[in-house]
Amino acid sequence: MNIKNIHIGSLIKSKVEEHQISMERISRFFESTEEEVEQMYHANSMDTDMLLKWSKLLRFDFFRFYTGHLILYAPQSRIDNVFRQKENTLIFRKNIYTQEVKDFILDKIKTGTMSANDVVERYKIPKTTLYKWMKKI
Structure with a gap:
């Protein structure tokens, strides 16, 4: 899985095969033809309503791939982690790292592609x- 370049259609197709869901059931669910479903498998991106439907059908959160991408490739600066409201109350926002992001990072370290310090610098993940x-591994 490539978190940097997400091809959502192939990820969906992989989950469909994993769960062995028939084309007939998918076509009925989407009220689409087999050709339209096949086109979705080849789509690099898709409408969020459609992605939500796939998430419901396959009982899997496909949006997490995009969340992982944002965490790794558009990390919040430390200043952005604190928001001020009208009453000068501080609200802290904590990044949520999905398992896919953790696996991606740990794989980089295991294979020697990146060192722990490289990961901390590039993705702004706290050392701790x-x-x-x-x-844990």
């Missing part, structure tokens, strides 16, 4: 968080 992940 990274080392906790590494401890």
